[in-house]
Amino acid sequence: xxxxxxxxxxxxxxxxxxxxLFFYISCKQEPNKALTSNSVxxxxxxxxxxxxxxxxxxxxxxxxxxGAIADRxxxxxxxxxxxxxxxTNSGGGTVFVPKGKYITGAIHLENNVNLHLxxxxxxxxxxxxxxxxxxxxxxxxxxxxxxxxxxxxxxNKTNVAVTGKGILNGQASNxxxxxxxxxxxxxxxKGSPMQRxxxxxxxxxxxxxxxxxxxxxxxxxxxxxxxxFIEFYECKNVMLKGxxxxxxxxxxxxxxxxxxxxxxxxxxxxxxPNNDGCDPEYSKNVIIKNCTFNTGDDCIAIKAxxxxxxxxVAIKTENIVVQNCKMIDGHGGVVIGSEMSAxxxxxxxxxxxxxxxxxDRAIRIKTNxxxxxxxxxVYVRNIEIGQVKEAVLKVNMHYATYTNxxxxxxxxxxxxxxxxxxxxxxxxxxxxxxxxxxxPIENITFRNVKIDKVDEAFSLKHVKNLKLIxxxxxxxxxxxxx
Numbered sequence: 001x002x003x004x005x006x007x008x009x010x011x012x013x014x015x016x017x018x019x020x021l022f023f024y025i026s027c028k029q030e031p032n033k034a035l036t037s038n039s040v041x042x043x044x045x046x047x048x049x050x051x052x053x054x055x056x057x058x059x060x061x062x063x064x065x066x067g068a069i070a071d072r073x074x075x076x077x078x079x080x081x082x083x084x085x086x087x088t089n090s091g092g093g094t095v096f097v098p099k100g101k102y103i104t105g106a107i108h109l110e111n112n113v114n115l116h117l118x119x120x121x122x123x124x125x126x127x128x129x130x131x132x133x134x135x136x137x138x139x140x141x142x143x144x145x146x147x148x149x150x151x152x153x154x155x156n157k158t159n160v161a162v163t164g165k166g167i168l169n170g171q172a173s174n175x176x177x178x179x180x181x182x183x184x185x186x187x188x189x190k191g192s193p194m195q196r197x198x199x200x201x202x203x204x205x206x207x208x209x210x211x212x213x214x215x216x217x218x219x220x221x222x223x224x225x226x227x228x229f230i231e232f233y234e235c236k237n238v239m240l241k242g243x244x245x246x247x248x249x250x251x252x253x254x255x256x257x258x259x260x261x262x263x264x265x266x267x268x269x270x271x272x273p274n275n276d277g278c279d280p281e282y283s284k285n286v287i288i289k290n291c292t293f294n295t296g297d298d299c300i301a302i303k304a305x306x307x308x309x310x311x312x313v314a315i316k317t318e319n320i321v322v323q324n325c326k327m328i329d330g331h332g333g334v335v336i337g338s339e340m341s342a343x344x345x346x347x348x349x350x351x352x353x354x355x356x357x358x359x360d361r362a363i364r365i366k367t368n369x370x371x372x373x374x375x376x377x378v379y380v381r382n383i384e385i386g387q388v389k390e391a392v393l394k395v396n397m398h399y400a401t402y403t404n405x406x407x408x409x410x411x412x413x414x415x416x417x418x419x420x421x422x423x424x425x426x427x428x429x430x431x432x433x434x435x436x437x438x439x440p441i442e443n444i445t446f447r448n449v450k451i452d453k454v455d456e457a458f459s460l461k462h463v464k465n466l467k468l469i470x471x472x473x474x475x476x477x478x479x480x481x482x
Contacts, residue, residue: 040379040417044348047319051260051285054159054237056114059093061086063102070100072124077105077131087113092159097121097166105131106149109160115152117166117243124169125151127176132227135220139228139256139281140201141274142306142339143208144313145217150231150254154238161239162230170229170248172272177249180224181273195224208309226250226274232258241265252295253278257315261286271296271329279303282315282342287323294328298335298364302344307370307407310341318345327354332364333388334380338399341373341409348379355386362392362423365413366399369436372409378416385423391432392423392451395441398434410439419447426454430473435462446471446478 061083068079083095084107092112099120107123109115117123126132132148136155140147151170154160162168172178174187182194195201200223207217219225226249232238235258244267245252252268252275255261261283268277268291275296280286281303293299304310304317317340327333333354336344354362362385365375385392397411413435423430430451435441440462447469451457457473460466460481468478 040348040377041381043346044321044350044379047285047346047348048287048321051262051287052237053262054114054161054239056112056159056161057091057093059087059090060096061093062096062098064098068102070098070102072101072103075104075126076102077107080104080107084108084110084113084115097123097164107152108149109152109154109157109162111157112159114161114163117162117164117168119165121164121166122169123166124171127171129221133220135218137214137233138231139254140204140225142281142303142341143204143309144214145204145207145219145225146214147219147223147225148227150228151249152230153233154231154235155233156235157232158236160232160235160237161241162243163239163241165242166244168229168243168245170246170270172247172249172270177226178272180226183273186273193222193224195226197224200224205306209307211308211312228252228254230254231256232261234258236260238262239264243267244269246270248272248275250274251276251279255280255283255286257282259284263288263291265290267292269294273297276301277330280317280320281305281339282313283317285319287321288325289321289323290325292326292328293330295330297330298332299327299330300325300333301335301337302340302347303337304340304342304344304373306339307341310339311372314342316343316345320347322347322349323351325352327352327359328356329358330356330360332361332394333359334362335364335366336375336378337366338368338371338401340367340375340411341371343374343376345374345376347377349383350380351382353384353386354388357387357389359387360389361394362388363394363418364391365395365416367397367411367413368399368405368407369397369410370405370407372407372411374412376412376414380418381420383418383421385421385426387425387427388423389427391429392421392426392454393418393431393433393444394429395431395433395435395444397436397439397441410436412439414442416444417447418445418449421446421449423449423451424453426451428455429459430454430456431458431460431466433458433460433463437462440464445469
């Protein structure tokens with residue numbers, strides 16, 4: 001009886017041990033399983049699959065039928081408006097721009113309209129600021145305002161597109177628009193008005209921080225804040241495909257508070273001030289693919305509002321996918337900031353090439369303690385970099401522009417991955433990163449990265465958890481810091 005008791009007791013103990021081991025192993029394995037099935041690249045594929053091209057009726061509205069004349073002299077603003085209004089009122093379709101050169105003021109898109117440029121068509125936008133009245137709700141460097149209409153504008157529309165093989169020419173130059181930035185290299189002359197005068201951009205920034213209602217932030221004439229080129233403002237199901245964009249006054253492609261956006265096969269060539277190629281802001285599910293960017297500022301700059309205005313709006317920019325793009329000149333290839341106060345997450349970059357002696361960085365995150373906000377999740381793979389000036393990866397929490405940029409809103413930056421990246425000439429640094437002691441930059445991983453030539457492998461300040469896996473710099477296998 002005693003032996004039987006011990007046998008049963010032993011069996012119970014062994015069963016308990018087995019049960020414990022089963023749950024222990026299950027708990028230990030589950031995170032690995034989750035990581036495999038829900039990896040960052042699986043997440044990217046899910047985002048891409050969810051974003052569909054807008055569809056349009058078969059009806060075609062030729063702008064010639066509405067009075068457009070392609071003689072480079074006749075203003076066609078009214079003809080574009082008539083064609084677009086007839087198109088949307090008929091249930092949607094294509095507004096067709098045949099080959100030729102058409103002068104116009106602002107073009108405002110409507111629901112279910114595809115503005116399509118035939119190969120050989122060129123739309124030349126007026127350089128007269130009066131042609132961008134009435135003022136509209138828009139944004140300037142991350143702060144909302146009433147300002148000149150963007151050259152192409154859609155406000156609160158669904159199913160809109162600009163497509164084709166034609167050219168959109170903003171006609172900006174040192175004689176038109178650019179000088180307003182206040183830099184002599186862009187045509188500004190000492191004593192001339194500019195955006196940085198106290199009643200212009202500084203006043204707007206103060207309004208943003210003070211929470212002044214949008215209707216009272218009225219600018220336009222005599223405030224020298226240049227219009228965006230193409231802006232989708234609070235839109236859904238948007239596409240920009242195939243066109244070439246040149247000579248922009250300011251930011252070039254600006255999805256703002258928009259959802260489900262495709263930018264496909266677009267070529268941007270514009271070397272003016274603040275000529276970012278594409279600036280998704282407060283937007284979600286944006287696919288930028290098969291594009292070429294040759295710009296005077298960042299090629300792609302992912303934004304989320306400036307300072308107090310960004311915290312007021314509080315719409316995070318997320319699910320941004322960049323695929324198969326070519327970056328030539330620019331301050332950065334793919335950039336986040338500096339306007340990112342509402343936060344940015346889930347940025348994916350793959351299969352891109354970046355190469356120019358005038359490309360400063362490949363991947364860049366820039367912010368400061370006035371911006372605040374969180375950047376969480378920047379994932380980069382299969383990138384070929386010929387040459388950059390300063391760094392392959394630059395992460396700067398102390399970015400400064402205009403005036404003192406220190407404040408009480410310490411930003412957070414975490415989870416940056418670069419894998420399968422080949423660099424011929426990385427410039428000054430492989431990684432240039434500067435965080436805060438109280439808010440270090442967390443979790444940078446380089447996996448299978450090869451940088452053939454760079455002055456210094458790293459310059460790191462307040463970086464936590466840097467992992468280097470199969471990473472070679474200047475021919476040497478790099479070890480992760482302890």
